[in-house]
Amino acid sequence: VQFVESGGGLVQPGGSLRLSCSASGITRNYYGIGWFRQAPGKEREGVSCFSSADGSTYYADSVKGRFTISRDNAKNTVYLQMNHLETGGTAVYFCAFKGGFCIAGSKEYCSWGQGAQVTGSL
16 A cells, blocks of 8 residues: 655644545555654654544544544545644654554554655644
């Protein structure tokens, strides 16, 4: 599975940004796609994910009510809409793939995108 991420950039506190993750090579019927972020000097943290089996989603407490994960099957693309971004510096956002249901932890994800940098807010 390969991903191409896009949509990163500079954003002001309170602003919005939408990240895109275009996937290719997914052959499994049931899988999870996760969004993670990593700020300089910090561990990678799970932000959101969804499971293709039942459409269930997960959001970290820090982004609930502000971020929305969605997908466009026709375009093989997963989105992360980020609203009301808070002051927080810089982070690189990654999308990742795992078989089965999605989880918040990153260790079971086996394919990762190259990352999209978001500067100014989290």
